Amino acid sequence: MSEEKKEYNKPLPEFRPETKPFWDAAKEHKLVIPRSRETGEFFFYPRALSPGGDMSEDIEWVESEGRGKVWTFSIHHMGPSKAYKGEPPYVVALIEMDEGVKMMSNVIDVDPNDVSIGMEVQVCFDDVTDEVTLPKFKPAG
Amino acid sequence: MRDVYIIGVGNTACGRFPDKPAHILAREAAWSAIQDSGIHARKIEIAFCGHVYQGMGVGQRALKDIGLVGQPTINVEGACGSGTLSLWEAWRTIAYGQYDIALALGVENLSRILSGGPLPLEEDDLEVSIGMGMPGLYAIRASKYMEEYGVTLEQLAEVVVKSRHHASLNPLAQYRKPTTVEEVLNAPVIADPLTRNMCCPVGDAAAAAVLCSEEQVGELAKKMPVKILGCVAQSGKYSSPTGLTCDPSENVWRTSQMAYEMAGLGPEDMDVAEIHDAFSIAEMMVVESLGFCEKGDGATLIDEKSTWVGGDKVAVNPSGGLLSRGHPVGATGLLQTAEIVRQLRGEVEPERQVKDAKVGIIETMGGAQPAMDGITCVVSILGK
Numbered sequence: 289m290s291e292e293k294k295e296y297n298k299p300l301p302e303f304r305p306e307t308k309p310f311w312d313a314a315k316e317h318k319l320v321i322p323r324s325r326e327t328g329e330f331f332f333y334p335r336a337l338s339p340g341g342d343m344s345e346d347i348e349w350v351e352s353e354g355r356g357k358v359w360t361f362s363i364h365h366m367g368p369s370k371a372y373k374g375e376p377p378y379v380v381a382l383i384e385m386d387e388g389v390k391m392m393s394n395v396i397d398v399d400p401n402d403v404s405i406g407m408e409v410q411v412c413f414d415d416v417t418d419e420v421t422l423p424k425f426k427p428a429g
Numbered sequence: 430m431r432d433v434y435i436i437g438v439g440n441t442a443c444g445r446f447p448d449k450p451a452h453i454l455a456r457e458a459a460w461s462a463i464q465d466s467g468i469h470a471r472k473i474e475i476a477f478c479g480h481v482y483q484g485m486g487v488g489q490r491a492l493k494d495i496g497l498v499g500q501p502t503i504n505v506e507g508a509c510g511s512g513t514l515s516l517w518e519a520w521r522t523i524a525y526g527q528y529d530i531a532l533a534l535g536v537e538n539l540s541r542i543l544s545g546g547p548l549p550l551e552e553d554d555l556e557v558s559i560g561m562g563m564p565g566l567y568a569i570r571a572s573k574y575m576e577e578y579g580v581t582l583e584q585l586a587e588v589v590v591k592s593r594h595h596a597s598l599n600p601l602a603q604y605r606k607p608t609t610v611e612e613v614l615n616a617p618v619i620a621d622p623l624t625r626n627m628c629c630p631v632g633d634a635a636a637a638a639v640l641c642s643e644e645q646v647g648e649l650a651k652k653m654p655v656k657i658l659g660c661v662a663q664s665g666k667y668s669s670p671t672g673l674t675c676d677p678s679e680n681v682w683r684t685s686q687m688a689y690e691m692a693g694l695g696p697e698d699m700d701v702a703e704i705h706d707a708f709s710i711a712e713m714m715v716v717e718s719l720g721f722c723e724k725g726d727g728a729t730l731i732d733e734k735s736t737w738v739g740g741d742k743v744a745v746n747p748s749g750g751l752l753s754r755g756h757p758v759g760a761t762g763l764l765q766t767a768e769i770v771r772q773l774r775g776e777v778e779p780e781r782q783v784k785d786a787k788v789g790i791i792e793t794m795g796g797a798q799p800a801m802d803g804i805t806c807v808v809s810i811l812g813k
Contacts, residue, residue, distance in 0.1 A: 298558065298560070299552035299553070299557050299558050300552075300553075300558055301553060301554065301555050301558045302553030302554075307555075332800075333667065333800040335667075339667060359573070360569045360570070360572045360573035360576070361569060361572060362565050362568035362569045362571075362572055362620045362621050362622070362623075363618075363620070363621040364560060364561075364562070364565050364568075364619075364620050364621075365617070365618045365619055365620065365621065366546070366547070366562070366564070366619045366620065367560055367562065368547055368549075368550060368557060368560065368561065368562030368563070368565070369549065369552075369562075372560055375560065378560055380556075380559065380560060380561045380565050380568075380569060380620075381569070382569055382573075391555075392555065392556045392559065392561060392799055393559050394559050394560065405572065405573070405576050420558075422558060422559060424559070
């Protein structure tokens with residue numbers, strides 16, 4: 289992993305005020321999901337105003353156990369740019385978390401052909417650079 | 430609000446034109462639309478130019494060669510919906526009484542920025558950092574859709590077969606060679622389940638329309654004027670409170686419902702449609718969102734050939750659509766507009782002319798903002 293880090297040249301997410309708690313937690317290998325204190329509902333994407341109710345700014349970040357299911361996925365045979373040369377095939381999936389929200393990530397540590405809709409997955413963490421850790425998913429259990 | 434009419438349309442062919450910068454293509458389309466309208470260019474009071482990747486002042490650079498200078502020219506951007514956003518701007522400036530005569534332009538030269546492959550996305554989003562591309566976004570929708578409704582790869586391929594057939598009859602289309610289910614399925618897989626031939630091509634073109642107010646139409650129109658019965662633009666929303674379903678159909682549904690209401694018409698009244706089939710799965714989902722069939726029945730329309738020209742339902746993408754006519758991003762919405770205007774006038778090649786077409790609908794879906802149901806959706810309804 290450490291050798292890979294030096295050569296990492298793929299796009300990296302930007303830390304915005306609304307997303308920074310998510311990335312800070314990921315760096316500590318924790319998955320956190322925002323929840324509205326007004327409605328008690330989890331939501332994702334992170335944003336300044338929570339959906340529902342009166343769109344309150346009163347948002348808390350709740351640590352997740354990181355369990356979910358593959359809601360849908362695609363095996364990518366071509367990356368979005370030259371930075372992904374040599375990477376395909378890889379799995380891009382929407383994961384439906386136990387909290388009810390969906391998030392997009394890779395399903396790794398599995399033959400792409402063995403991934404299926406409904407497959408139970410568990411979060412894992414890929415420290416791609418010293419600053420950025422990407423939450424990814426692997427088959428549960 | 431005043432009624433607004435389209436009195437002229439024009440466009441370049443769709444293809445790879447690396448030697449023609451955007452402003453050259455746009456100038457050609459603008460001139461062609463003005464000629465088609467039969468009015469003198471000096472009567473144009475305001476112009477809009479939709480594009481995404483073409484840099485500074487494209488509209489002004491295109492129109493200066495005609496001599497159309499001084500009037501406000503506004504470049505507009507709404508991702509793949511930029512062309513119809515340009516039309517919407519032209520419509521509303523007339524509808525709300527600011528100007529009487531407007532030019533809507535749309536253009537893109539992708540060949541000069543891309544050799545092939547997917548459109549570049551903004552790189553700072555979570556989804557791009559895990560390797561999602563534009564085809565991938567449609568591919569994950571396709572996987573879910575196939576699982577929910579039992580749709581097959583062959584049915585996804587049939588969309589391309591229909592598209593290529595229509596395009597084979599359209600001299601302006603980029604891909605004009607008829608194809609087969611086998612050929613579509615044997616093409617390299619880009620993002621499973623989508624093969625290369627289920628994705629729209631990289632290409633270049635420009636298209637334009639001349640619009641005028643109800644007060645001016647009687648005096649100005651040389652050909653049959655086409656009335657804009659409904660025209661609605663909506664930005665993307667988060668798909669649902671609990672996350673992203675990545676389903677642009679929600680945006681197409683709500684935008685088209687507003688357009689139908691404005692027009693006082695329903696899906697059953699549409700004779701011809703030009704829709705945003707950037708990937709073959711999109712056609713199935715969009716025909717449902719436009720209300721042409723129930724959710725999950727998009728593949729049935731394909732099986733029954735109901736949406737082919739000459740079929741028993743609304744003809745969908747008689748131009749060949751994005752998959753085969755082409756998808757030169759900023760030009761697409763006005764290419765669709767030009768097609769529907771010509772269909773209503775009865776001007777297209779007889780083999781792909783929809784008989785007695787009285788009302789047509791245009792749907793353009795801009796953008797892949799993964800957490801949302803798109804960036805911009807524009808739906809217009811035109812009638813004679």
